[in-house]
Amino acid sequence: MTVKQLSMPELVDACLELGVPGVGxxxxxxxxxxxxxxxxxxxxxxxxxxxxxxxxFFTAIDPAERTKALDDNRRAVEEAATLGTEVLVLVSGGxxxxxxxxxxxxxxxxxxxxxxxxxxxxxxxRLAIEPLHPMYASDRCVVSTLTQALDLAxxxxxxxVGVTVDTYHIWWDDRAPAQIARAGAGGxxxxxxxxxxxxxxPEGVLNGRGQIGDGAIDMRExxxxxxxxxxxxxxxxxxxxxGLWARGxxxxxxxxxxxxxxxxx
Amino acid sequence: MTVKQLSMPELVDACLELGVPGVGxxxxxxxxxxxxxxxxxxxxxxxxxxxxxxxxFFTAIDPAERTKALDDNRRAVEEAATLGTEVLVLVSGGxxxxxxxxxxxxxxxxxxxxxxxxxxxxxxxRLAIEPLHPMYASDRCVVSTLTQALDLAxxxxxxxVGVTVDTYHIWWDDRAPAQIARAGAGGxxxxxxxxxxxxxxPEGVLNGRGQIGDGAIDMRExxxxxxxxxxxxxxxxxxxxxGLWARGxxxxxxxxxxxxxxxxx
Numbered sequence: 001m002t003v004k005q006l007s008m009p010e011l012v013d014a015c016l017e018l019g020v021p022g023v024g025x026x027x028x029x030x031x032x033x034x035x036x037x038x039x040x041x042x043x044x045x046x047x048x049x050x051x052x053x054x055x056x057f058f059t060a061i062d063p064a065e066r067t068k069a070l071d072d073n074r075r076a077v078e079e080a081a082t083l084g085t086e087v088l089v090l091v092s093g094g095x096x097x098x099x100x101x102x103x104x105x106x107x108x109x110x111x112x113x114x115x116x117x118x119x120x121x122x123x124x125x126r127l128a129i130e131p132l133h134p135m136y137a138s139d140r141c142v143v144s145t146l147t148q149a150l151d152l153a154x155x156x157x158x159x160x161v162g163v164t165v166d167t168y169h170i171w172w173d174d175r176a177p178a179q180i181a182r183a184g185a186g187g188x189x190x191x192x193x194x195x196x197x198x199x200x201x202p203e204g205v206l207n208g209r210g211q212i213g214d215g216a217i218d219m220r221e222x223x224x225x226x227x228x229x230x231x232x233x234x235x236x237x238x239x240x241x242x243g244l245w246a247r248g249x250x251x252x253x254x255x256x257x258x259x260x261x262x263x264x265x
Numbered sequence: 266m267t268v269k270q271l272s273m274p275e276l277v278d279a280c281l282e283l284g285v286p287g288v289g290x291x292x293x294x295x296x297x298x299x300x301x302x303x304x305x306x307x308x309x310x311x312x313x314x315x316x317x318x319x320x321x322f323f324t325a326i327d328p329a330e331r332t333k334a335l336d337d338n339r340r341a342v343e344e345a346a347t348l349g350t351e352v353l354v355l356v357s358g359g360x361x362x363x364x365x366x367x368x369x370x371x372x373x374x375x376x377x378x379x380x381x382x383x384x385x386x387x388x389x390x391r392l393a394i395e396p397l398h399p400m401y402a403s404d405r406c407v408v409s410t411l412t413q414a415l416d417l418a419x420x421x422x423x424x425x426v427g428v429t430v431d432t433y434h435i436w437w438d439d440r441a442p443a444q445i446a447r448a449g450a451g452g453x454x455x456x457x458x459x460x461x462x463x464x465x466x467p468e469g470v471l472n473g474r475g476q477i478g479d480g481a482i483d484m485r486e487x488x489x490x491x492x493x494x495x496x497x498x499x500x501x502x503x504x505x506x507x508g509l510w511a512r513g514x515x516x517x518x519x520x521x522x523x524x525x526x527x528x529x530x
Contacts, residue, residue, distance in 0.1 A: 095481055099481075100481055100482060100483040100486075101483075102436075102437070102439070103439070106439075133399065133400065134398065134399050134400070134437040134438070135398065135399070135400040135466065135470070137436075137437035137462075137481075138437075138462055138464055138480070138481040139464045139465075144437050144438070148439065171402075172367070172399040172402035172403075172409050173399070173409070174367070174368070174371075174413065197402075197403055199403055199404045199469075200404075200468060200469040200470075201400065201466070201468070201469065201470050202468055203465060203466070203467055203468040204464075204465040204466065205400070205465075205466050205470060215403070216360055216365055216402075216403040217365060218365040218366075221365075
């Protein structure tokens with residue numbers, strides 16, 4: 001999504017050219033290019049699909065909506081397996097229209113995970129609950145902290161349900177370092193994502209994730225936390241940013257790789 | 266600030282007409298009308314000044330800036346005393362330019378409180394640290410949770426330093442109810458403010474505080490928390506909202522009073 005302006009073959013070419021060894025994919029571009037075609041393209045190029053984004057949106061109350069969401073998540077698990085990635089990132093969903101019950105919404109996520117976890121395991125896929133910044137609590141994700149994500153994940157086996165550690169969402173939280181240690185001890189850091197925090201936030205606060213090094217987050221500090229917690233998996237850079245999307249995708253990918261070397265490695 | 270389009274005399278008239286017994290003031294409009302004149306106007310009308318907003322912005326590293334900030338806060342204390350309110354609300358300040366050190370910034374707040382707390386006490390004023398929503402952590406307030414605010418406040422006597430409980434900033438936090446109990450047990454709930462959480466957030470995320478009842482927050486639930494914690498002080502409605510500011514101030518105040526009766530009482 002960081003370079004969504006690139007087609008799937010352009011993305012693969014750019015990754016190969018820049019020495020980027022893996023890529024996290026989103027379902028929509030995969031669908032556009034075709035699931036099987038994407039899987040073959042990436043495999044033939046020798047790239048790794050680090051994660052698939054995203055399942056989730058488990059907070060509906062209406063039974064028909066809940067069934068539809070679970071069906072869609074089963075398809076997401078199958079897509080992850082087809083793409084050869086072991087990790088499906090989950091964004092839990094916000095409050096249903098008119099509801100003010102955050103606690104109830106969080107409990108419905110647990111209900112959904114109880115159904116989806118074993119299905120994912122059968123397909124060799126682990127679910128990674130992503131806590132989103134509290135500014136998304138009402139309309140996107142009622143799981144706002146790594147603590148809450150782990151409280152949910154730990155009701156299930158670690159090979160079924162873990163968490164996504166994303167700097168953008170947790171950098172402000174003085175409890176997050178200890179929670180990363182908790183997640184690592186339980187084998188539940190299923191992916192590690194980076195974006196920087198820049199202000200002012202844009203209207204709707206969705207597409208203001210800052211390029212690495214442009215903002216308030218010390219990337220090396222957070223990398224050190226996940227490494228100290230035993231994480232050895234891929235590090236993903238995930239930027240939703242209208243400014244970056246308006247530029248050439250290859251140029252943005254090259255810049256991102258350069259920033260990664262400069263601020264993360 | 267909810268009806269900043271009203272002049273000070275218009276505000277007082279509207280409060281009297283609607284039966285609103287008290288008002289929280291901001292320093293800028295007080296300065297515009299004059300400090301002594303405002304104090305006399307409010308006193309003669311029989312209204313209470315519930316709080317003065319705001320002091321704070323303690324996170325600078327530069328010694329000259331720190332001195333300037335402390336001087337300004339001493340003036341704010343004096344203004345609060347002149348206005349006859351016992352509570353000065355503090356917004357702590359964000360990260361200094363170029364800094365990524367949240368912890369260091371939080372410690373500098375404690376240093377400032379150590380100087381300001383006794384000065385406030387001499388003037389009969391209590392300081393109320395306001396945790397701001399984590400979306401303001403970089404540029405406005407590095408104190409993002411009630412837990413952090415209390416960790417700071419509890420280094421000082423409760424009659425010097427307590428906290429502001431504002432629904433807008435803490436509603437997403439499942440630990441906030443327990444922290445309200447902690448604050449109440451220590452006599453540290455120095456004011457209780459309401460605003461609702463509505464989306465989409467506007468650019469810059471400053472002026473999107475929702476009218477009571479328009480958003481995701483259960484006001485009665487939070488009122489019950491502070492009451493169970495022993496709070497018996499004023500309840501303030503504090504809305505920064507471009508839509509409300511574009512309307513007639515008297516109409517907005519009437520609507521707010523109506524919403525207060527409907528959703529809070």
